[in-house]
Amino acid sequence: MNFSGRSLPIKKWESLSFTSTLYLRPILDALLESTPNPLHDELRLGLQEALVNAATHGNHLDPQKVVSVRHARANGYYWWIVTDQGEGFERPDYCGCPLDEIAEIDETLPGNPVVSECGRGLYILHQVFDQ
Known part of the structure; x- marks a missing residue:
């Protein structure tokens, strides 16, 4: 998703980066820490797919490449922007x-x-x- 030309209503982003891996449990736990428990299962599934896609398809599981996640909460919404070092x-x-x-x-x-x-x-x- 491309947000160019569009300003997101977020003042403070947090960032998390990791080398390409499929061991995602601690990463997912950290990303879901501030979300409501009733949403965890569905959000975990979605975030896991995004991170697996980035590590596998974007970075080809190259341990020299990094997956980065910027995340924030604003106006009742949770935002995650996942980037990899692939060609897109x-x-x-x-x-x-x-x-x-x-x-x-x-x-x-x-x-x-x-x-x-x-x-x-x-x-x-x-x-x-x-x-």
Whole structure:
């Protein structure tokens, strides 16, 4: 997500960085520390997907590369901005499967999860954070 040209209503950000790894429990615990307990499971799932995507797809699990998270709370909202040292990708068409089509497929098959790993993390991020 690109926030250029848009000012976020946040005065103080906190930052956390770590080398590319899939051992995320202490990182997730730190990021969720100030969030309400009833939201922890859903937020943990979303943040874990974002961090796994950054470490795996962005940094290719290169231990020389870093994943950074800026996080804050403002006006009743929680904000997390996850960055990696990868080249990026075009969100609407990742792995050749547009995100909106993944959502449509999932909606037409109630109770049946999306079986393709391709785009699964982005779908979860959309479900947890964009609604």
